[in-house]
Amino acid sequence: MTTWRVAVETQDPDPAGRSVPRAVIGHAYDIDAGKPAHPITRGTVRVHAEHDWAKTFLGWERCEQCTKKVGRKP
Numbered sequence: 001m002t003t004w005r006v007a008v009e010t011q012d013p014d015p016a017g018r019s020v021p022r023a024v025i026g027h028a029y030d031i032d033a034g035k036p037a038h039p040i041t042r043g044t045v046r047v048h049a050e051h052d053w054a055k056t057f058l059g060w061e062r063c064e065q066c067t068k069k070v071g072r073k074p
């Protein structure tokens with residue numbers, strides 16, 4: 001059974017140094033396989049192995065694509 005944890009994606013700051021709103025999105029991450037539910041190509045991704053995907057999120061947005069693919073149950 002897959003253990004889904006959370007990978008948090010933070011979009012990189014504008015290289016020109018302008019202040020842009022930082023989108024912080026939580027993705028489902030398969031900790032055993034070492035990969036997310038779908039390829040994440042934007043921004044910087046940090047895996048939060050201590051957070052279960054199915055449980056409450058701490059201030060980031062839940063990815064819609066992951067929610068459709070993985071669902072909310074562990």
Ligand SMILES: [Zn+2]
Pocket residue numbers: 026027028037038063064065066067
């Ligand atoms: Zn996602």
